[in-house]
Amino acid sequence: MTDPVLDAIRRRRVVRSMTDEPVDRSLIESVLDAARWAPTAGNRHLQRYLATDDPDTLRILRAVSPGMIQRPRAAITICVDRRLAQEYGFGPAAPGPLIDVGTAAATMLLAAHALGIGAGPVTSFSRAAAAVVLDLPDGWSAEMIVCLGHPAAVQPAPIGARRKLSWRDLTRWAPAAAR
C-alpha cells in the first residue's frame, strides 16, 4: 500500500538550484498556512514568520547567508517571539521554542513539496544582519530561513551524502523494564 504522506516524506529533497520563475503568492501563503498546523510546545505557537519575495531583499539576505546556496525567489524566515516565550515561562535556554522551529520547518518543506515547489532550509546566516534586512519586529529572533523557488532541472550533489541510513542504524529498543 502506498500512502501519499509517507510517499512525500520519502521523496522530498532539499532544492539548492532554483529557476528565475517567480513563486505565486498563493503558493507561499499555502506554505505559511501549513506551518500553523505543526505541533508546538504547549500549543503556544511562538513561531512567527517573515515572508519576502522582493528580489532586492532576497539578494541582500543571501549576501549575509553563507549557507544559502540557492538563489530563492521567495523566503520565509522562521522566528521565535522571544517576548511571548518569556511570558509563557520559556527561559532563554528552554528547548521548546527551537524545537517548534524544527516542526514548522519540516511541515513547510513537505507542504512545498506537495505544492510542487522547491524548498531548502538555511541556518547558516547572520542573525543580526537578517534582523536588519528583514526589519524584524522587536523581540523576534530569526532562527531558520526556508528558501522557496521552482526547482531547476539539475540539482547539485547532496551535501555530506554517505550511505542511506536505515531506521535500524538509528534506533535501539529499550530493554524491558524489570518486573
Ligand SMILES: Cc1cc2nc3c(=O)[nH]c(=O)nc-3n(C[C@H](O)[C@H](O)[C@H](O)COP(=O)(O)O)c2cc1C
Ligand atoms: C537544522 C538544519 C539546518 C540546515 N541548514 C542548512 C543550510 O544552512 N544550508 C543548506 O544548504 N542546507 C541546510 N540544511 C539542509 C540539510 O543539509 C539537508 O536536510 C540534508 O543535507 C539532507 O538533505 P535532504 O533533506 O534533501 O534529504 C539544514 C537542515 C537542518 C535540519
